[in-house]
Amino acid sequence: MTPSQQDLNALKNFFLLYRHRSVTRAAHAAGITQPSMSRALNKLREAYSDRLFVRQKDQLVPTAKAEHMMLQLAPLFDQINDVMDTLERFSPDEATGDFHFSAPEFISKFAMENMPTGLLNAAPKLAFFYHYWAADCATQLQQGHMDLAFGFLRECPNHVKQHVIADDQLAVVCSPDSSHCANDVLMSPEYLTKCPHVVLRQSGVMDDQVDRDLAAVGLHRHKAVLTPDIEAAFKLCMKSDYLMIAPAKLAQYFAPTAVLKRYPLGNANITYSLYWGAVKDQNPLHQFIRQSIIDAFAKHWPHFH
Numbered sequence: 001m002t003p004s005q006q007d008l009n010a011l012k013n014f015f016l017l018y019r020h021r022s023v024t025r026a027a028h029a030a031g032i033t034q035p036s037m038s039r040a041l042n043k044l045r046e047a048y049s050d051r052l053f054v055r056q057k058d059q060l061v062p063t064a065k066a067e068h069m070m071l072q073l074a075p076l077f078d079q080i081n082d083v084m085d086t087l088e089r090f091s092p093d094e095a096t097g098d099f100h101f102s103a104p105e106f107i108s109k110f111a112m113e114n115m116p117t118g119l120l121n122a123a124p125k126l127a128f129f130y131h132y133w134a135a136d137c138a139t140q141l142q143q144g145h146m147d148l149a150f151g152f153l154r155e156c157p158n159h160v161k162q163h164v165i166a167d168d169q170l171a172v173v174c175s176p177d178s179s180h181c182a183n184d185v186l187m188s189p190e191y192l193t194k195c196p197h198v199v200l201r202q203s204g205v206m207d208d209q210v211d212r213d214l215a216a217v218g219l220h221r222h223k224a225v226l227t228p229d230i231e232a233a234f235k236l237c238m239k240s241d242y243l244m245i246a247p248a249k250l251a252q253y254f255a256p257t258a259v260l261k262r263y264p265l266g267n268a269n270i271t272y273s274l275y276w277g278a279v280k281d282q283n284p285l286h287q288f289i290r291q292s293i294i295d296a297f298a299k300h301w302p303h304f305h
Helices: 008-020 023-030 034-048 064-088 105-114 116-122 137-143 189-193 209-216 230-238 248-254 284-300
Strands: 053-056 059-062 097-103 126-132 148-151 160-174 196-200 222-227 243-247 259-262 269-277
Touching (some): 008 023, 008 064, 023 034, 097 284, 105 230, 116 284, 137 160, 148 284, 160 248, 160 284, 230 248, 243 248, 269 284
Parallel strands (some): 097 148, 196 243
Antiparallel strands (some): 053 059, 148 269, 160 243, 160 269
16 A cells, blocks of 8 residues: 555554654644544554554654655655644644633532633633533534533534543432432332433533433333532431432532432443544644643642542
8 A cells, every 4th residue: 555545544544653753642742642642653564564653762763765755745745743742832822712621510619620721821811711511512513613612422523522531420319318318219211210310401411311211111200309519418418318410420429428229210320421523523623622621620620630
């Protein structure tokens, strides 16, 4: 297979690997994950029937075939190199424009305390807009109207990128003093329908999922209180005989004394993620802000890991 038969992304990945001599650094320069760059390298190896890069000590060293390819592609890579140099000279302190971030209410306190200050210190000409998670968030991301969103989608839509923050599971939450903790209580789908619930509205982690799971078995629940305020919801649950269905780690964070019971419906797994539209993926400003927000999650909310 000749180089002309390879798509431009493959050539760009080859160039970045050659230039940076590291899968991790090449992935960072491309704005993709390290596993994605590893897969790209494996595809290149299959396409050219050669290892192309071999590890020696702490770096990748090009094979003879890779060096020969570089000679063939030198004129093209000179142009790519100029473009990459321009991108790498991106300076956040000169960046201007608006950045729209969407997340559920429960993340707002964390977001406002830990993200904008650091971002605006590094990019003082940037305007940061915080929006609550909305039902059409995926569409806004696809169309580029929303820059970045934190939440939970059962499936990542087409033309939307995803970075996993942490995993969790839905649980049935109740107060340790509630009647639901009696030994003879079996937490079944039918039991859920007999009890009043505190429900998180527009939570960004499980909107309508519980109701869909109940409807699938011909049941529905009594929503006694609906609120987007997760802290208030857990406080009410802990002071009452209400049930609440919520992510287990969030429950442990906001209500350490809560009793957690197994979710008896469907798939309980939840993956907290950052999402952004593919149209924004290679934008240098977006890459800078995206990485800053990922770092903020890792540094300031370690409970999510």
